[in-house]
Amino acid sequence: MKYLKPWWSEGGGLLHLTILLSLAGLHLDLDLDLYLVLPPPTLFRDELLLGDCQTNPAYAPSLFPAAGGWGRTDHLHPKGREPDPAAEPEGQLFREVRTLGVPFIPRTRVDAWLVHSVAAGDADGAHGLLGAAAASASSAGGVGTSADSGSQAAPGGGEDPRAAPSSPLEEEEAPTEPTAQVPDARGRASEDNEVLRAMGHSSQQEENEQRVSSAQKEKSLHQKNEDENKIADKPEWEAEKTTESREERYLYGTDTSFSLEDLLQLLSSQSKNLPERHLNGTDTSFSLEDLLQLLSSQSENSLEGISLGDSPLPGGINDVMNSSAHYHVNISQAISHDVNLHEAMLLCPNNTFRRDPVERTSQPREPFLPLNSHTINPEQTLPRANLTGFLPPVDHQLRNLTSQDLYDLNINMFDEINSVSLATESFDPLEVSHLFEQPDSDSGLSLNSSHNSISVIKSNSSVCEGAIGSSSDLESPSHCALEGAVGGYYPEPRKICQVDLRSDSGFHRDLAFQHVLHDHTYHLQPSAPESTSESFSWTGKSHKIRSRYLDDTDRHLSRDERRAEALHIPFSIDEIVHMPVDSFNSMLSRHYLTDLQVSLIRDIRRRGKNKVAAQNCRKRKLDIILNLEDDVCNLKAKKETLKSERAQCKRAINIMKQKLHDLYRDIFSRLRDDEGRPVNPNEYALQFSHDGSVWIIPKELVTSRHKKETQKGKRKSERRN
DNA sequence: GAGCGGTGTCATTCT
DNA sequence: CAAGAATGACACCGC
Numbered sequence: 001m002k003y004l005k006p007w008w009s010e011g012g013g014l015l016h017l018t019i020l021l022s023l024a025g026l027h028l029d030l031d032l033d034l035y036l037v038l039p040p041p042t043l044f045r046d047e048l049l050l051g052d053c054q055t056n057p058a059y060a061p062s063l064f065p066a067a068g069g070w071g072r073t074d075h076l077h078p079k080g081r082e083p084d085p086a087a088e089p090e091g092q093l094f095r096e097v098r099t100l101g102v103p104f105i106p107r108t109r110v111d112a113w114l115v116h117s118v119a120a121g122d123a124d125g126a127h128g129l130l131g132a133a134a135a136s137a138s139s140a141g142g143v144g145t146s147a148d149s150g151s152q153a154a155p156g157g158g159e160d161p162r163a164a165p166s167s168p169l170e171e172e173e174a175p176t177e178p179t180a181q182v183p184d185a186r187g188r189a190s191e192d193n194e195v196l197r198a199m200g201h202s203s204q205q206e207e208n209e210q211r212v213s214s215a216q217k218e219k220s221l222h223q224k225n226e227d228e229n230k231i232a233d234k235p236e237w238e239a240e241k242t243t244e245s246r247e248e249r250y251l252y253g254t255d256t257s258f259s260l261e262d263l264l265q266l267l268s269s270q271s272k273n274l275p276e277r278h279l280n281g282t283d284t285s286f287s288l289e290d291l292l293q294l295l296s297s298q299s300e301n302s303l304e305g306i307s308l309g310d311s312p313l314p315g316g317i318n319d320v321m322n323s324s325a326h327y328h329v330n331i332s333q334a335i336s337h338d339v340n341l342h343e344a345m346l347l348c349p350n351n352t353f354r355r356d357p358v359e360r361t362s363q364p365r366e367p368f369l370p371l372n373s374h375t376i377n378p379e380q381t382l383p384r385a386n387l388t389g390f391l392p393p394v395d396h397q398l399r400n401l402t403s404q405d406l407y408d409l410n411i412n413m414f415d416e417i418n419s420v421s422l423a424t425e426s427f428d429p430l431e432v433s434h435l436f437e438q439p440d441s442d443s444g445l446s447l448n449s450s451h452n453s454i455s456v457i458k459s460n461s462s463v464c465e466g467a468i469g470s471s472s473d474l475e476s477p478s479h480c481a482l483e484g485a486v487g488g489y490y491p492e493p494r495k496i497c498q499v500d501l502r503s504d505s506g507f508h509r510d511l512a513f514q515h516v517l518h519d520h521t522y523h524l525q526p527s528a529p530e531s532t533s534e535s536f537s538w539t540g541k542s543h544k545i546r547s548r549y550l551d552d553t554d555r556h557l558s559r560d561e562r563r564a565e566a567l568h569i570p571f572s573i574d575e576i577v578h579m580p581v582d583s584f585n586s587m588l589s590r591h592y593l594t595d596l597q598v599s600l601i602r603d604i605r606r607r608g609k610n611k612v613a614a615q616n617c618r619k620r621k622l623d624i625i626l627n628l629e630d631d632v633c634n635l636k637a638k639k640e641t642l643k644s645e646r647a648q649c650k651r652a653i654n655i656m657k658q659k660l661h662d663l664y665r666d667i668f669s670r671l672r673d674d675e676g677r678p679v680n681p682n683e684y685a686l687q688f689s690h691d692g693s694v695w696i697i698p699k700e701l702v703t704s705r706h707k708k709e710t711q712k713g714k715r716k717s718e719r720r721n
Numbered sequence: 722g723a724g725c726g727g728t729g730t731c732a733t734t735c736t
Numbered sequence: 737c738a739a740g741a742a743t744g745a746c747a748c749c750g751c
Contacts, residue, residue: 558729581739606740611729613741618728620742 560604567597569604576601577608671696 561573569576570591579587584605588598668681685702687695 607730609740610731610742614729614743617742617744 560600560607563600564604567594567600569597569601571601573604573608576604577612 558573564571564573564576571579571587576584588601593601664681664686667686668679668684671679673679679696683698684696685699687697687702689695
């Protein structure tokens with residue numbers, strides 16, 4: 001039985017990568033190795049987003065291992081459960097983490113790369129690389145996952161891993177930690193030295209300088225891709241040299257596209273040299289802490305504009321911990337500055353673990369911002385581009401999953417959700433009832449009630465920038481809040497909402513905003529009884545305000561979405577609408593949902609289906625109209641053709657009549673009676689018999705015979721009828 | 722401000 | 737009989 005090491009130190013990547021692989025339908029036993037993979041900064045960031053470390057002390061240990069959070073996964077456990085931090089079986093953790101599912105996966109290129117490698121049959125390669133790194137790390141200090149060491153805890157003499165340093169590096173180098181250097185103009189020299197020292201070169205300042213110069217040279221080249229391609233073809237020593245160059249690029253921030261491939265190459269080269277360096281006594285350093293430093297430095301480079309302060313990075317295990325906090329000084333500041341994570345999430349509409357792919361892809365991302373932090377100005381936000389590149393969306397990796405897989409995943413997640421969240425029902429029925437009873441009423445009272453809350457937010461946050469005019473000032477915060485509040489779908493955010501609901505007025509504030517956000521679009525819908533008690537309506541200037549508001553908000557959030565989030569419906573609108581009926585019913589039966597929630601979910605599904613049907617109907621109707629127009633055009637053309645043909649036939653008939661008349665005249669002009677006189681064509685006519693003979697008979701007989709024949713024909717027809 | 726097209730929704734009927 | 741499709745009608749919104 002194996003035990004997890006402190007996640008931030010060595011075990012975090014193991015958990016998350018295993019989740020990803022299981023979600024992707026791939027099975028890869030990477031539990032020995034993948035502790036090298038994931039950068040703690042990512043975990044820190046996700047950790048912060050997932051848990052309110054300020055308001056919920058249960059989350060604190062995982063963020064501050066020194067306080068007792070070594071390897072704990074309390075943040076992943078349902079509330080009230082206190083797993084043994086030191087003896088929790090790995091399998092148990094895996095099951096729980098798997099159950100919690102996607103939103104906890106750090107979105108790193110690491111994951112994507114590994115999945116790609118495994119899917120491409122490169123599992124052995126990846127495993128080998130990681131295994132080598134793991135072996136190196138173990139040899140460096142025996143601080144691996146201790147897979148072969150039975151159920152013992154981490155080395156260091158104690159069973160409690162908290163009591164032991166996780167790497168010899170900390171024991172050896174902590175006392176020799178150099179004093180802080182004065183940062184240069186770019187504040188990078190001290191950081192460089194710190195990281196280089198952590199990489200085993202800290203005691204060699206000359207090497208540092210050489211590396212700096214080398215890195216600068218490489219930086220001038222800007223040929224990262226070419227270098228990567230060349231690595232595979234170069235001999236080992238040359239590849240190692242290249243790897244070191246890559247290290248330098250990482251260290252100096254010239255390479256911001258930090259991928260797992262880069263990382264693995266770096267680790268591979270380091271792990272190869274590690275035993276030798278240990279034997280020679282020249283280097284005892286490389287371990288995950290080094291990786292942590294490296295990744296953190298990389299993260300720093302990625303997180304441009306984030307003030308890291310002037311304090312140097314300390315060394316040693318304790319200092320590593322401190323350095324972790326240092327690296328995430330923005331986060332710690334956020335925590336220490338009383339950041340309400342619920343607010344932060346609500347005001348961060350597109351946080352990285354939101355699951356709705358549509359929203360994630362279609363809406364602009366807002367970085368996480370501590371609302372109350374006075375040390376971080378709006379320019380010091382996490383750069384989207386770098387973070388996006390570093391942390392690709394999980395959904396991108398999940399797109400290959402079938403819908404059934406997602407539904408199964410949802411079921412697992414929802415089970416967890418309901419056991420924690422739905423059962424305790426975090427929303428306030430009174431507030432929700434207000435929301436539903438007055439979805440379209442915009443009373444002055446509501447507006448007034450919003451003012452206070454809004455002013456609070458305005459005084460505390462600069463998140464919702466760009467508000468123009470007083471009305472926009474009023475509405476923008478609510479907009480952000482509502483966007484961020486979508487989806488009680490995510491279990492952890494919902495937990496956070498629970499905390500805030502009971503301890504803070506944040507959600508009440510959001511509900512107050514709902515009053516501002518009322519639209520009048522569907523005020524006649526019976527499913528949502530509208531309140532007519534409040535006579536305020538959007539007229540005049542108010543209508544302008546409302547229109548301006550709707551331009552900014554309702555394009556993103558429909559009424560159903562707002563209601564769903566108000567009721568904490570744990571499913572997305574898209575899922576509710578498009579889910580197969582069987583899955584839909586099983587989903588409803590599997591979860592504890594109130595009648596109101598079930599009713600709303602069914603209404604959403606009905607409306608969604610009907611909306612699609614209406615769209616299809618209109619499209620069909622339009623197609624029919626277009627087809628009919630085409631038919632009309634075709635028929636008109638055909639009519640013209642027939643007219644022309646008719647005229648042509650008429651002309652032909654007239655010609656034939658004229659010819660017949662001429663022939664008649666010609667014949668009669670040649671005919672003579674018995675006395676030799678010409679025959680008058682007006683008195684006689686030619687009659688053709690059946691035997692081919694031609695008779696000249698008086699027209700009176702012809703007319704009388706013709707009448708008789710016509711009468712006979714009529715009689716025959718009458719008899720037939 | 723009226724008109725028009727697009728859209729969402731409801732009610733009803735049909736499948 | 738339930739679920740969904742189809743469709744007419746209505747209301748709202750943006751132009």
